[in-house]
Amino acid sequence: MIKSSDETENKIKAAAREIFLEKGKDGARMRAIAERAGVNKALVHYYFRSKEKLYLAVLKDILKEVIARLVNIPEDIPFREFLEQFISSHIDFLNQHKKLLNFILWELREKKDAMQDFVEDVVGNFESVPREVFLKRIHNAIQNKEIKPINPLHFMLNLVSLDIFPFVASPIITSIFELSEDELATILNERKQEIFRLVWNDINNE
Secondary structure, eight states: OOOHHHHHHHHHHHHHHHHHHHHHHHHOOOOHHHHHTSSSSSHHHHHSSSHHHHHHHHHHHHHHHHHHHHHHHTSSSSSSHHHHHHHHHHHHHHTHHHHHHHHHHHHHHSSSHHHHHHHHHHHHSSSHHHHHHHHHHHHHHTTTSBBBOOOHHEEEEEEEEHHHHHHHHHHHHHHHOOOOOHHHHHHHHHHHHHHHHHHHHHBBOO
């Protein structure tokens, strides 16, 4: 059976994503990506022309996945439920893509200006801008007296920091507390409720 062009393209991007996360962009080779995808190297070049274009296509898919997790949370739910869903979804994504976080942080650090333009381009394809979605929810929650008056920027920074730090610092955490991989996985999963409890107790208006 002849595979559709979309199926082949997605297969190449899936293989490239694995290779980029394992080797980094500089260490990745088009031949290795082709072998992982089960296609010939010429076909990879046919679809993506260069490693740079393939890399950007993979990165764009990753960012779209991250953004979609925020903007797809229902708008008509109480802020408490929105917060729980956001934290749970964010932690699940980070847990499933541990290598991805360091990968993105490296790119942001090394190519700040280029990455900023790239992210803005990706965000521009969404009907709702993630930052504006979050800010709107926070302002509405304050107006509806669901939460105390807070600085939205500090709130967002605190929330994202609490979610991300254990994944960035996982090698240090496992060493200091002598945790096995299974024990670390359990703790990271427990972070969902722990982060929600800390954040909600701080902003709850009751």
